[in-house]
Amino acid sequence: MSALGGLGTMTRVQLRTRWRGLVIWVLALVGSLAGTAAAVASLYDTPAKIRTYADAVAGGALYAINGRVEGIDSLGGIIQDEFGFMAAFLLPLLGIALIAGSTRREEEAGRLELLLSGTPGRRSPVTAALLTAAGTILVVTIASTAVLVAVSVPLSAAVLYAASLGALAVVFAGLSALLAQVTLHARGVYIGGFAAVLAAYVLRGAGDAAGSWVSWLSPLGWQEKVAPTAGQRWWVLLVPLLVGGGLAVAAVHLAGRRDLGSALLSPGAGPDRASARLRGPVGFAAWVHRQSLLGWLAGNLVLAVVMGALAKQVLDAITGNPAMAQAVGAGGANPVDGYLAMVQVYIALVAVGYVVQSTGILRREEAEGRLEARLAGTLSRSRWLSAHVAVILVGLVVNVAVTSLAFGVAAASSMGDSGQLGRLVAAGLAYLPAELVFAGLGLALFALVPRAFGAAWAGVAAVAFIAFLGPGLKLAGWVLDLAPTTHVGNPPLGAVEPRSLVVLTAVALLLGAVAFAGFRCRAVPAR
Amino acid sequence: MTTEAPVIRTEALVKAFGPVRALDGLDLDVRPGEVHGFLGPNGAGKSTTIRVLLGLMRADGGSAEVFGQDPWRDAAAVHGRLAYVPGDVALWPGLTGGQCLDLFAATHGGVDEGRRAELIDRFDLDPTKRARDYSKGNRQKVALVAALATAAELLVLDEPTSGLDPLMEQAFQEVVHERRGEGVTVLLSSHILGEVEALADRVSIIRKGRRVQTGTLADLRRHTLTSVHVVTQEPPAGLAEAPGVTGYVAEQLDGHVDTRFTIEPGRLDDAVGRLHAARIHTLTVQPPSLDALFLRSYGEDAAEPAESAAGADPATARKPVDARRSVR
Numbered sequence: 001m002s003a004l005g006g007l008g009t010m011t012r013v014q015l016r017t018r019w020r021g022l023v024i025w026v027l028a029l030v031g032s033l034a035g036t037a038a039a040v041a042s043l044y045d046t047p048a049k050i051r052t053y054a055d056a057v058a059g060g061a062l063y064a065i066n067g068r069v070e071g072i073d074s075l076g077g078i079i080q081d082e083f084g085f086m087a088a089f090l091l092p093l094l095g096i097a098l099i100a101g102s103t104r105r106e107e108e109a110g111r112l113e114l115l116l117s118g119t120p121g122r123r124s125p126v127t128a129a130l131l132t133a134a135g136t137i138l139v140v141t142i143a144s145t146a147v148l149v150a151v152s153v154p155l156s157a158a159v160l161y162a163a164s165l166g167a168l169a170v171v172f173a174g175l176s177a178l179l180a181q182v183t184l185h186a187r188g189v190y191i192g193g194f195a196a197v198l199a200a201y202v203l204r205g206a207g208d209a210a211g212s213w214v215s216w217l218s219p220l221g222w223q224e225k226v227a228p229t230a231g232q233r234w235w236v237l238l239v240p241l242l243v244g245g246g247l248a249v250a251a252v253h254l255a256g257r258r259d260l261g262s263a264l265l266s267p268g269a270g271p272d273r274a275s276a277r278l279r280g281p282v283g284f285a286a287w288v289h290r291q292s293l294l295g296w297l298a299g300n301l302v303l304a305v306v307m308g309a310l311a312k313q314v315l316d317a318i319t320g321n322p323a324m325a326q327a328v329g330a331g332g333a334n335p336v337d338g339y340l341a342m343v344q345v346y347i348a349l350v351a352v353g354y355v356v357q358s359t360g361i362l363r364r365e366e367a368e369g370r371l372e373a374r375l376a377g378t379l380s381r382s383r384w385l386s387a388h389v390a391v392i393l394v395g396l397v398v399n400v401a402v403t404s405l406a407f408g409v410a411a412a413s414s415m416g417d418s419g420q421l422g423r424l425v426a427a428g429l430a431y432l433p434a435e436l437v438f439a440g441l442g443l444a445l446f447a448l449v450p451r452a453f454g455a456a457w458a459g460v461a462a463v464a465f466i467a468f469l470g471p472g473l474k475l476a477g478w479v480l481d482l483a484p485t486t487h488v489g490n491p492p493l494g495a496v497e498p499r500s501l502v503v504l505t506a507v508a509l510l511l512g513a514v515a516f517a518g519f520r521c522r523a524v525p526a527r
Numbered sequence: 528m529t530t531e532a533p534v535i536r537t538e539a540l541v542k543a544f545g546p547v548r549a550l551d552g553l554d555l556d557v558r559p560g561e562v563h564g565f566l567g568p569n570g571a572g573k574s575t576t577i578r579v580l581l582g583l584m585r586a587d588g589g590s591a592e593v594f595g596q597d598p599w600r601d602a603a604a605v606h607g608r609l610a611y612v613p614g615d616v617a618l619w620p621g622l623t624g625g626q627c628l629d630l631f632a633a634t635h636g637g638v639d640e641g642r643r644a645e646l647i648d649r650f651d652l653d654p655t656k657r658a659r660d661y662s663k664g665n666r667q668k669v670a671l672v673a674a675l676a677t678a679a680e681l682l683v684l685d686e687p688t689s690g691l692d693p694l695m696e697q698a699f700q701e702v703v704h705e706r707r708g709e710g711v712t713v714l715l716s717s718h719i720l721g722e723v724e725a726l727a728d729r730v731s732i733i734r735k736g737r738r739v740q741t742g743t744l745a746d747l748r749r750h751t752l753t754s755v756h757v758v759t760q761e762p763p764a765g766l767a768e769a770p771g772v773t774g775y776v777a778e779q780l781d782g783h784v785d786t787r788f789t790i791e792p793g794r795l796d797d798a799v800g801r802l803h804a805a806r807i808h809t810l811t812v813q814p815p816s817l818d819a820l821f822l823r824s825y826g827e828d829a830a831e832p833a834e835s836a837a838g839a840d841p842a843t844a845r846k847p848v849d850a851r852r853s854v855r
Contacts, residue, residue, distance in 0.1 A: 185659065269655035274622075274629030284630065288619070369617030373670075376581055376611040377634025380603040523584040527544050 003256040006120030010128035013115065014102045021101065022136050025094055030143040032090065036083045041151040044078055053078050056317035061309045061414075064205035067220070071230025076153040080161060080228065088201055088220050091165050094140070095172030096193035098133040103177065105186035113260060123256045126177055130248050133173040141166035153229075160237075161228035167240035168223040172197070174247030181254040182264040219243070281379060281387035288365070289358055289388070293395045296354035300347055300403040307343040308410025314339055315415070334493065340411060340424060341493035345467045347407065348431035348485055351400050352438045352463065356456045358392045359442025363453045366446075366525055381520055389443065389512070396435060404428025427491035433504035434484035440511025447519035450526045531559050532595060534681055534712045535580060541588030542575055542736075549575040551736035552589065557714055562707050564727030565716040566821060572736040573716045574614065577685050580714075581611060593681070607636040610674035614686035614716075616666040618658035624669045625654030631673035643676040649698050664690040675702050682706065682713045688722060700725055720818050732824045739824050751815035751823065752789040755798065759784050760806035766798060783808055 015022075044050045054073045057066070066084035071077040103126050106112045112125055141162045148158035172193060179192040200218040207215030208224075215221030219240055226236045258264075277283035286293075318335050362385075365371045375381060408424035442456045449455075466475065466483040480486045484507075487500035535557035542550040549572045557563040567573050578584040579591050582602030591598055593605045618627045628647075632638040647654055650668045658666065667690045674682060682703075688696050696719075703713060703726055717723050723730060730747065732740040740747060752773065757763075762784050767775040771794035777786040784805070790798050795812070802810065 187659075267657055267660060269653075270623035270626070270657055272623060272625035272654040274626040274633075278626065279629055279633035369613070369615060370619060372578075372583060373611075373613060373617060373631070374634070375583060375602075376606060376613075377631065378603050378607045378636065379634040521585070523578070525583075 003121040003123040004127060005124060006118070007124045007127055007131075010115070010120050010124045011131055014128050014132050018102060018132070022098070022132070025097070026136060026139055026143065029090055029094060029140050030147060032086055033079075033083055033144050034147045036086070037079050037147055037151045037153075040079050040082055041075060044075060050075065050078065053081075053317065056313055057081060059313060061209075062313060063211075064209040065306055065310075067204065067224045068208040068211065068215075069224070069229075070227040074157075074229045075151070076148065076157045076161060076229040079148070079151075079153065084224075087165055087168070087223075088204070089197060091169040091223075092172040092193070092197040092200070092219070094137070095133065095169040095174075096176045096190060096197075098136055099129050099173050099176035099180060100186045100189040100193070102129040102132065103180035104183065104189050107180075107261060108185055116260060121256075122260070123252050126180065126255045127252050130173065130177055130252070134170070137166045137169045137173070140169070156232065157228045160226055160232055160234065163237055164223045164226040164228060164240075167226075167237050167244070168219055170244035171219040171222075171240045171247070172244075174244035174251070177251035178247045178254070181251050181258065184263040184266055188263075188265070281383055282390060285387040285391040289361060289391050289395060292354065292358050292361060293391075293399075296350060296357065297395075297399050297402065300350040300354075300399055301406050303350060304343070304347055304403045304407035305410045307346070308407045308412075309414050311336075311339065311411045311414040312416075313414075336415075337493040340420070341427070341490050343407065344404075344424070344427050344431065344491065345485060347400075347403050347428060348435060348488075349460075349464050349467060351396060351403070351431070351435045352460055352485075354399055355392060355396055355435055355439040356442050356460050358395065359439060359446055359456065360453060362388055362443075362446050363450050366450065369525070372524055375524055381524075382516060385443075385447075385516060385519055389439075392439060393436075396439065397432070400428055400432055400435065401425070423492050427496070430491050430496045430501065431485065431488050433501045433508065434488050436508035437484045437504055437511070440508040440515065443515035444511045444518070447515040447517075447522065533557055533592075534559050535563075535591075535593055535714060537576070537580075537589065537591045539589035540576070540579065540586050540591055542572075542579060542584065542586050549736055550579070550586070550589075553733060553736055554738050555731055555741075557712060558729075559712055560707070560710050561728040562703065562713040562715055562726045564723035564730035565714055565733070566718075566720075566723060566730055566824075567716075567733040571734045573733065574685055575736075576733075577611075577683055577714070577716065580683065581606070581609075606634075608679060609681040609683055610635060610677040610679035611683045612667075612670045612674045612685060612687040614689060616670040618661070618666055618669060620659035621657065623655055623657055624652060624661065624665070627658060627669050628654065628673050628676070631670075632676070635673075635677045635679065637678040638676050639678060643672065646672040646676050646702065649702065650695060662690070664692065664695070667691055668695065671699060675706065680711060682711060682715075684713065685716045686718060687715070688717070688719060696722065720821055732821065734824065740820070747820050748815045749792060751792075751819055753792050753795060753815060754787070754789045754813045756787050756811040756813075757785075757802050758808040758810075759786065759802060760808060762786075763801045763805040766801050769798060769801065770794060772798065 044053055050073060054077075057072065066081050067088075069077050069081045069084065072081055106115075106125070115125070116122065144162035144165060145158045148161060149155055153161075175196055176189050176193050179189045180186075183189055183192060200220045203218035204215050204220035204224065207213065207218065207221060215224065222236060222239045225233060227233055254264075275283075278287055315336060318339075362371075365374070371384075374384060404425045404427070405421075407428065408421040411424060412418050412420040438456070438459065441459060442453070445453050445456050463483040463485055466480055467485055469475075484504055487497065487504060489495055489497040489500065533556040535555060537553055537555045540550045540553040540555075541548065551572075553572065553576060555565075555576065565573055565576075575584065579586050580593055580598055582598035582600075582605060585599045594608055596605050598605050618624075619630075622630070628643065632643075646652075650672055652665065652668045652672060656665075658669070661669070667687070671687060674684070684703075688699050691699065700722065703715075707713060707726075713726070715723065715726060724744065727744065729741065729743050731738050758780070760783065762777060763786060766772060766786070766788070767777070771791035772788050773790070775786070775788040777784055779785075788798075792815075
């Protein structure tokens with residue numbers, strides 16, 4: 001039996017068990033590119049407008065964020081620049097997710113053991129995963145080319161840009177295949193992969209901001225240096241393909257030599273005692289929520305700093321292109337405040353995402369059986385819930401305060417107007433009552449109908465829809481009013497409505513009280 | 528001892544999940560200082576009973592008391608005096624075993640540090656390993672050490688040894704035995720009959736949310752049959768027709784008579800007298816095991832629609848006993 005035996009079987013197994021995920025990835029990626037391309041094509045429909053874009057985005061901060069695009073004075077160049085930030089994360093993530101899900105995760109769950117006890121050889125699972133990933137990436141590349149050609153990007157530029165995106169995903173697929181051989185858990189593959197994406201982004205950002213060779217050290221730099229709309233360096237595509245292929249070969253080689261379930265990097269020993277802080281209910285709640293707290297804070301900070309730092313450029317772009325002003329929600333008489341108010345809504349939505357995810361953690365603790373163990377001791381239900389609610393709320397206030405401050409500082413320094421700082425922080429804090437309503441909603445669902453917790457996420461999606469598209473779609477007033485965020489008053493463009501804030505806070509408190517009362521008299525685990 | 532207030536007492540406990548009555552008038556009493564075996568097939572309501580006793584679920588009817596208190600109203604107070612090992616132990620993947628132990632300890636009445644160290648040693652547990660790297664057996668050990676290291680007066684163990692190897696099973700039985708010697712009361716829900724037989728003073732067998740049998744093992748055995756396998760020189764006279772004898776099968780084998788039958792424990796003396804007269808070659812007498820008891824209680828469950836028929840035909844009702852004998 002060769003180590004690659006049963007490759008066809010393994011590939012079929014992976015396709016059959018994961019085809020939904022693959023389809024979603026392809027649709028999401030091609031959809032975001034299509035959305036960006038269509039928006040750019042409609043906004044920049046004359047050579048003059050295209051020139052204003054090139055002028056507006058020339059600058060260190062934007063180079064660092066979106067990349068230094070060669071040939072930015074063309075439609076394809078603008079699409080590449082606009083899609084740059086998303087592409088920098090989505091395509092590596094595609095490579096990581098495709099591989100991690102069908103290699104180490106399957107091995108960890110013990111399903112691989114069952115398959116390998118049959119005819120497939122040791123090397124066939126990772127090889128099959130790589131083939132499946134390569135096929136998916138190829139589909140993404142072809143579909144992306146079609147999308148670009150459809151908005152009148154020249155064929156050679158379209159093919160080259162789509163291929164550069166695909167090659168970027170190939171690098172991270174190869175890297176993940178190798179990581180899957182050396183780490184013990186799928187989690188390790190994701191962590192290693194994300195760290196590599198971040199490092200690649202920072203290197204490319206630093207290199208592009210300074211205009212130095214450092215960009216060449218990053219896979220994102222290779223993607224950019226292909227220069228699809230100017231220069232068209234086809235040979236650069238070889239770099240990511242060779243690196244990704246080399247990593248893949250190394251992974252297949254390792255898979256044939258190691259024991260099933262083993263890993264080169266086995267986790268080190270941890271502490272054998274819990275700290276005093278961890279033993280207390282609040283300290284423990286903080287530990288349970290730490291990833292969510294830090295993750296959402298980091299996400300919101302990046303959003304705030306980027307959007308704040310771009311304030312000046314956006315204003316310049318708006319002055320040159322009224323259609324763009326409309327697109328960023330700043331079409332009114334006061335485009336500056338319009339833009340800032342729109343960013344405040346984004347920041348509030350991230351904060352809402354944080355509270356819903358955090359209350360969802362309570363549901364997860366219960367569904368995975370840990371709440372029962374936790375409540376089997378002297379810790380009462382209300383103390384347990386209070387500790388978690390305290391951590392969630394402090395996390396929310398910290399998130400909103402720090403993010404608003406960062407947004408204020410970034411925007412004030414970008415526009416050279418220190419007066420912005422105070423009003424932006426105040427505007428950010430004004431959204432707290434609306435965010436608290438979601439905390440109350442999440443808690444009430446957890447306490448009363450835990451199985452329906454998904455409704456909280458549906459609520460987030462509805463509010464995001466209303467906030468982003470509501471004004472553009474000219475939805476009826478009562479629909480807009482369904483979103484708690486609508487009632488805040490859209491600061492700093494509009495004035496904060498103190499009475500609404502009081503009502504929102506009261507609603508949040510009511511939901512919280514219902515949650516505490518309901519949780520005290522329901523079964524754990526809920527049936 | 529029987530006059531002391533029970534540690535656990537339920538009366539006519541009812542718990543329904545929608546149309547399903549998980550507990551249907553369950554009575555249970557666990558006396559101070561005893562190890563009480565809690566047996567029943569899957570879905571009989573064992574875990575539901577335990578969750579009611581822990582105040583995690585509220586009964587729909589009947590009453591439940593732990594240490595004379597209502598576990599639903601006074602959950603935290605009751606929990607201070609007991610320790611619980613769930614059947615399916617869920618730990619926090621990012622914490623080490625030692626951290627999980629301290630976390631459980633922090634919400635218990637009190638933990639003996641010396642005993643914690645001793646138990647980690649006896650159960651051969653590595654407390655520096657992350658929970659996500661533990662096997663099922665090791666996760667189970669964490670919960671066992673956490674519960675057994677407490678100064679709890681009552682241990683509630685829900686199938687505590689699933690996933691443990693025989694060596695650890697042995698260690699578990701020793702520790703429970705020691706804790707019983709110190710006066711700790713134990714409610715032991717289990718599928719491992721050998722474990723219950725080795726540890727339990729009294730057992731309750733439940734099915735479909737009701738108790739079908741309870742008492743000491745000796746009590747329960749009194750109602751089951753002893754199986755006898757004997758080889759004699761001559762056919763035992765009149766044994767086949769003797770009162771209390773069932774399932775009598777005799778055959779000629781190499782000039783000897785090979786006889787198998789089951790008999791009520793109280794009639795054994797008379798039967799052995801008859802065997803002696805027939806000149807015993809070899810004799811094997813097996814007292815009723817818990818398996819037999821258990822299978823019989825479940826067997827009645829399976830044969831419920833034909834219960835009257837089974838009652839009329841003793842051979843049918845005792846079938847599991849014979850089946851077990853042929854396996855051994």
